[in-house]
Amino acid sequence: MRKNNFLFLLVLAFASCFSANGQNNHKELFNGKNLKGWKVLNGKAPYEVIDGMIIGTSVTNSPNSFLATKKEFTNFILEYDMKMDEGLNSGVQIRSHSYKDYHNGRVHGLQVECEDTKRGWAGGIYDEARKGWRYPLDYNTAAKSAFKKGEWNHFKVIAYNNHIMTWVNDIPTANLVEEKSETGFIALQVHDIGNNKSLEGKKIRWKNITIKEIDAEDFEPYKDMEAPQVSYQNNQLTDREKADGWKLLWDGTTTDGWRGAKLDHFPRQGWTINNGILKVLESDGGESSNGGDIVTIKKYRNFILEVDFRLTKGANSGIKYFVDTDLNQGAGSSIGCEFQILDDKYHPDAKKGVSGNRTLGSLYDLITANGLEFNPYLPTQKYVNGYDHWNRARIVVNGKKVAHYLNGIKVVEYERNTQMWRALVAYSKYKKWPHFGEAEEGHILLQDHGNEVAFRNIKIKEL
Structure with a gap:
């Protein structure tokens, strides 16, 4: 009996170690209970925690609103589940910034797009308030059907040096090589709806938000990511x-x-x-x-x-x-x-x-x-x-x-x-x-x- 207990405890310890280290060392960005470690920037849209979800609600006459991490990240694997009401446009900022001397603190930087429109660019990459579209999904039309309207969708984002890659529901969507690598916060967006009363009060939901900070060895398996590559390296070829x-x-x-x-x-x-x-x-x-x-x-x-x-x-x-x-x-x-x-x-x-x-x-x-x-x-x-x-x-x-x-x-x-x-x-x-x-x-x-x-x-x- 003692021997069996010893083996059980050994297996339990190994499983615990694997959970902490072997499962990609993913850490929770959202603890499922409150918004500790996050801050609201720019707009007036409210964010609240309900049933283990962060819920953002659209409001009229407000600029884009962002719920940003207080910590900044450079190289990482970010994963999250996202669901939003019909007609909305949203996204998740990565490596983003808010400086007083840049448009009075306006959030800017790369955004992983989320939308339920027929344009079909969920998983594409937009540079908010700065460079515009970097990877619209017209570069990868096969991925336009990856996003499931009205359902929970799983997003995976890899940022390593100047490489940015995205998946929606395990389908490769964007493969971007940027001019340079940046360090910045992660932020959840509730998009400006102007004075559109029909969109007022609609919800965007996030859950299971985790991140793993990575090095070259972690990035190696993703180097040949299947989506077409788009590069903005200055006068260089990948x-x-x-x-x-x-x-x-x-x-x-x-x-x-x-x-x-x-x-x-x-x-x-x-x-x-x-x-x-x-x-x-x-x-x-x-x-x-x-x-x-x-x-x-x-x-x-x-x-x-x-x-x-x-x-x-x-x-x-x-x-x-x-x-x-x-x-x-x-x-x-x-x-x-x-x-x-x-x-x-x-x-x-x-x-x-x-x-x-x-x-x-x-x-x-x-x-x-x-x-x-x-x-x-x-x-x-x-x-x-x-x-x-x-x-x-x-x-x-x-x-x-x-x-x-x-x-x-x-x-x-x-x-x-x-x-x-x-x-x-x-x-x-x-x-x-x-x-x-x-x-x-x-x-x-x-x-x-x-x-x-x-x-x-x-x-x-x-x-």
Whole structure:
């Protein structure tokens, strides 16, 4: 009998040890009883503990409300269960901040999205009050059905150095590589509902909130996470990007691989390179009248091109492809299809052309950027971070088929060399150029339109 008791106690001790250490060392962020270790920031939405849950209630005429941990975290595995009433938008902040000198203490930082809308971006990653969408689930459409409307949903979040990964109900949703690693708090959001009385009093519920702080060994099993990877590393490629065939189109420090569109060398004025940013300088607002456009020395046929750009107020520029620098040797820009870069609010060109086909993200003077054509459940035609913030252009060319993406959202799609294409060209400013846009290959161009615009993270994958 004593021997059996000894074995029982040994097994019990081992199980206790395993529970404390072997089960991932997860610690409760919420004790199930009260809000010890948490604090409310920004808005007026109430948070309370009922039946082992944290419940946040939406209120009218309040900014976003956050229940934040008093402790900050850097590298961790965060898990929680979440359920919310119909019609609400919410999320959980990670590595976030609230500083008096940043918008009077407004909470900002990465947020793991939670929503029950038909847009289907639960598990995506948004940068609250700072950088905008970093990983909308249009990057991973297979995960849009992971969230179960009206039910408890299990979220898992891994943050390690500049890697952020998410799962919803064990389905991989987001795989983000950020510019840098940050340390910050975890926070539960009750989103602003404005004056919408129909959403007043609705509930968001959280339970089973645990966290494990991790090191490189803990992260190792997740390195090859299945969701498509999206990277914002400055002028660098991740190992996965290299394996997938991506190459830097600009190295971040030199002019290698580029020349003036009408020169055999890089322009000696009008462009600068500093701190990993390639910048076209402010001049007279004229088209290619200062340093002039720059183009890749190499020509490209089928590819995925990504370019991060930052506008100044009222600026105009563009990314062109299928450029033939032998055309238009006179004044003005070289000829090619153009992903328009424009401050739609302050530049007059936004109101010219036809039905907005000269606005940001559009195929300039031909097709208007409109994400609602491809996802009718978006709340807006396109997501724009505004001037003085970075935006991401993505251009996909596969034979005759071409698409433009702005900040991860498809906004333009067309097919070249068709009757419809030629009809569009005939009604545009390009009608005087024979066979416009029908070349099999061409240079890639960054435009000098006399306004200051910055570029970085210029990379390409040939198909």
